[in-house]
Amino acid sequence: MPTTPTKPVRSRRRPLALAAAVATAATVGATALAMAGATSAAAAEVPLSGYELTWGIKQSYRTYVTGFAAGTFTATDGASQATGNGAFTFTEGTGTYDSTAHTLALGFKGALKIESKLHGFEISLSDVKFDSAAAEITADVTKSGTTTQDVPLADVTVTRAMTDMATTLTKEAADVFGSASYEGAAGDPLTVVQKTQSQSPSPSASASTSSTPSPSASASTSASASASASATPSASASPTQSASPSATTEAPAAGDIADGTLGWGVKESFRTYVVDGVAKGEITTSGGATQASDNGIFTFVKATGAYDTDADTLSAAFEGAVTFKGHEENGEYGLDLTLSDLKATLDEGTGELTADVTSLGEKSEDVVLADLKASKSDLTASDDVITVDDIAATLTEAGAKAFGGFYTTGTELDPVDLAVALTDDATLPGDDDSDEDDTTSSPSASTTASGTTGGTTGSTTGGVTGGLAATGSDVPVAALGTAAAVTVAAGAGVVFAMRRRRTEA
Template sequence: MPVGRRRSTALAAAVATAAALGATALATVGATTASAAEVPLKDYELTWGIKETYRNYVATFAKGSFTPADGATQAAGNGAFTFVDGTGTYESTGHTVDLAFGGSLAIESTAHRFALTLSDVRFDSKDAEITADVTRDGTTQDDVPLATVAVTREMKDMATTLTEEAAEVFGSAGYKGAAGDPLTVARKTPPAPGPTPSTDAPTTEPSTTPSPTATQTQPEDPEPTATETTSTAPGPSVTATASTGSSPSATAPATAAPAKGEIADGTLGWGVKESFRTYVVDGHAKGRVTVSGGATQAAGNGAFTFKDATGTYDTDADTLTASFQGAVNFKGHETNGTYGLDLTLSNLKATLDGGTGTLTADVNSLGTRTRGVVLADLKAKSADLTARNDVITVDGVAATLTAASEQVFGNYRAGTALDAVDLSVALSEDAQLPDGDGTTGGSGASGGSGTTGGTGGASGSTTGGTGSTIGGTGTTTGGSIGGGSLASTGADIPGPALGTAAGVAVAVGAGAVFAARRRRTQA
């Protein structure tokens, strides 16, 4: 592994020195340099799970453990890690932040004989990367780049891509260029409202309309544009998008279906579990996923769509029972033409009653078929089943693995979060189901020669494996700013940094300049 870049750790001392100088000394620098000011930041947290499949591999196949220390924590259910006490700077010219975090994470497996520790985790939005010091066998490599980051102004759920160095650290060549878990950087304690004095805020609350002096030093925080945020523009609700009539009104047409009756058609979107699909295709199973019977799969080993729904509904009672056509087969662990994994799910059926319900399927595992296995408990965001233009749409239904299906997927336990379920059912023959279910590729198969996954070995490989017990990898699309900048126009401090930076800027006055930028050298 190439030796990483070592950055100076003198930031805290530099910030303290700048604060001690006070506004009087800083004013001598001159207001003309204010545009290049670096505002100190502190009290930030960084949350990142590395990669969900890697966490599950360590906890299952490798029989290993994650041990956060020095203030770092891990979310319940083998979740993501949070590093604390983030300090650094906001640079107002390029609108970038550079933050270093406290806490360490030890990763160890006695079964596969590896042990490593991550510490001094850093996020630099200018370089758009996460780095960490990596200690193995008593040797520490500084500032190893673990992932590149699709930086957004909000610094929330930013998509990450694992580096070649991360693939070496975590023991899987397949991790190079693979999607990591989303990254969030946020201030732990937002500035308290009101004029309460503190070391981080002016002695009086800044006016909504800054004075001419404050205007020179306190960057504005305009509403983000579409290119500055991952959020979509305001629009109709998910339910309203099912409407395809010529009128923009969400009111049902005069020919609306009755409050209860037979379902005419419908689709069910479900990915089973993203980490399970990855395990089969790109992981240790080295297998493939095949859809049939009218089911489709989204590109890139994505989620499945089952079609041709039949069943009943009652919008007054908020009940729904729908069965769907199509099947999906997971096959892997092949030895001399015999598969250790050969699992088919078909005849999926979803029921909802007051916002809760179940998802069942016929399960054929290695030639043994069991009908009506309750795969998941369902919980919708709302109990209401309102029809729009004779279509009921219920998206983002939480699905949780049941005890009855523990044997279906092997390593998962009851209570594990599965992929969310999306339902759309037509109540009349001429009702138009929403388009754009995201599926492509017809009834083809997702093959897999990828190397992600595996069981490691005596050499200490930490190759990833099957999925985690909670959550998903998560990605954020759109909103990334080229070059790592957190804002593309204006003098915008990123939203999470605004409270701290604005307070400091007002406190030090028009000529305040913090020259505490760490110098970087090549190790």
């Protein structure tokens, strides 16, 4: 039964630096004075209306909710979500501008429900507010039947334009969304704009297009434009082929591959789950493979195989391996998955991606993980290098089994990038986004804090609160133990074979 709404125990109000306040007020002042009309010059607060706030919380969190948690976001009462699991927009913002302190405070209409039956959580956000003086976003949060008012979710770096403002998630946000790693982490950018009757087709930093100056840098900045600003960076880390005219290749039309790289991230939401989710795990690369910074994609190297540019066929095998570990208990892992010996084939634009899959010590060779589909069927060489980027990869039935049946056949995986050299002296495209250091014996840079990441916000003796911590039951993942049936990885919905507890003789 819902309890009486409460206020946060401690106040997080803090004075905004004068420079930031002045910067914000520079554009707000004109509108505020215009709206004040004939009111007394002594009045400090001027009413504001017609604002919209767009914020995506954190892209990886949205991916987690709709992916591993098999959950949903439901925006109501005037709120909306951008297509493609994008950012959220809250509308009909009203508030006041303080012409003395040169700050503004706005409250917005709309509610957002975040729910996962699989992981057993339901969170509701409402009464979203932005305060430039406190430089923060707050909301009323309802979870486990209890509503807490004005919970500070993010600190905001206030800018003059109030578009794409950087946000930093708070400790309270980490508690709400169920991942301790969120405290101090970068959230999605925040945009606060006043919607005017004039809808220019393109944003402009000038307010001269409207008879009434607007506090925002652009009266026409839409929610969808803001949502796109928070979209996930492309999973591709391999540079595209040079736009310069291709040189006549000296390599034959068909022959052996001399070298090459394959760039692939497996699936971004899976990487996020392992490092930032309840797995509290780590990702390591070995055998020459590397991982891009910020928990990015993987690059596999030293390609061997054959090609035929006349027949538009290619078959390449790559060195390197990537290992995902999580759900550690007493030195053993409930999730221990290694992909190695990756191979890619293309035949007139379609093909397969295979790998040797080792799960909890059991190895299956040449598992067809994904069907591949390139944007074009022909293979052409430039400077003795064939480059094919952004190859669509969809999970096969065998691949779905490799991931324990959580991902269904046909699920979209991260795209694949291929670059193969046809001669020994050909120069492969550089990979500026990859880590240069060998990560064979240590986690990637993004996983060095894996021991402290994760989503368990309750104790191991009781239930856990909602968000990333929930497993679909009231028991923390860590408490399941390695002798549990086959679902130690259920916090992500991925089901791997459990390592049976060894019995002592």
